[in-house]
Amino acid sequence: MDNRYIMTAFGQDRPGIVADVTRLLFDNGCNLQETTMTLLADEFTLILLFTSQNPGIEDLLARECRRLERDKGISAFLRPLQKRRESADREDVVCVLHVEGEDQAGIVYKISQFLADHGVNIFNLQSTVKASPGSGTTIYVMDIHVHLPGSGAAEHFESGLSAVADDLNVDITVSAA
Numbered sequence: 001m002d003n004r005y006i007m008t009a010f011g012q013d014r015p016g017i018v019a020d021v022t023r024l025l026f027d028n029g030c031n032l033q034e035t036t037m038t039l040l041a042d043e044f045t046l047i048l049l050f051t052s053q054n055p056g057i058e059d060l061l062a063r064e065c066r067r068l069e070r071d072k073g074i075s076a077f078l079r080p081l082q083k084r085r086e087s088a089d090r091e092d093v094v095c096v097l098h099v100e101g102e103d104q105a106g107i108v109y110k111i112s113q114f115l116a117d118h119g120v121n122i123f124n125l126q127s128t129v130k131a132s133p134g135s136g137t138t139i140y141v142m143d144i145h146v147h148l149p150g151s152g153a154a155e156h157f158e159s160g161l162s163a164v165a166d167d168l169n170v171d172i173t174v175s176a177a
Contacts, residue, residue: 002031002051004081007061010045011074017044020072024064025050028057092121092147094177097161101170103129103138111144111172114164118157121147140170145177 009021018037025032025048034049054060058080065076099111108127115122127142148157158174165172 002053003055003057004033004049004051004084005030005057005061006079006081007048007050007065007076008046009048009065009068009074009076010040010043011072013039013042013044017072017074018046020068020074021046021048021076024061024068024076028052028060028064029054030057030061092149095146095148095174096177097142097144097146098173098175099127099140099142099144099165099170101140101168103140104168107140107142107168107170110168111142111164114161115144115146118160119149120157123147 007021007025011017022032030050030052032048032050036047038045058078061078065078068074068076097111099107101107108125112122112125122144124145125142127140130139130141131137132139161172161174
């Protein structure tokens with residue numbers, strides 16, 4: 001049985017950072033399953049889901065992560081995952097929330113808290129800051145992919161979300177994924 005792990009890593013952006021991190025996993029018999037990698041400011045960040053059949057891999061990879069930090073300037077952290085949960089047969093509705101408005105502190109917090117309070121699960125969130133073409137004002141743009149519980153929840157959910165949008169003075173649109 002394969003054991004599953006998540007590794008997060010980041011370091012100053014440069015050619016070869018992906019190869020440095022994935023070589024560590026390949027050389028130790030690990031198999032990548034899912035990844036998310038992106039540039040944040042000047043740091044390249046990696047989130048890696050992988051498997052290993054080696055029961056002693058955690059200690060080995062912890063040493064390798066320390067070596068990666070020392071030799072390559074890449075900070076890496078490992079977390080073992082519990083056995084995969086069986087998913088219940090639910091009739092979740094998958095939606096995308098698109099948020100756009102003047103950049104301010106608290107946008108992610110207030111929207112994610114509203115979602116949590118309503119039992120809505122976030123499974124992907126991407127955001128960026130950009131300048132408005134006309135005025136140069138800093139605009140915050142975010143897309144949140146969510147699972148709404150129940151088949152008729154979308155209409156009720158959207159009405160509650162409008163109060164959050166008004167409070168933040170942002171536009172929030174909900175669309176089917």
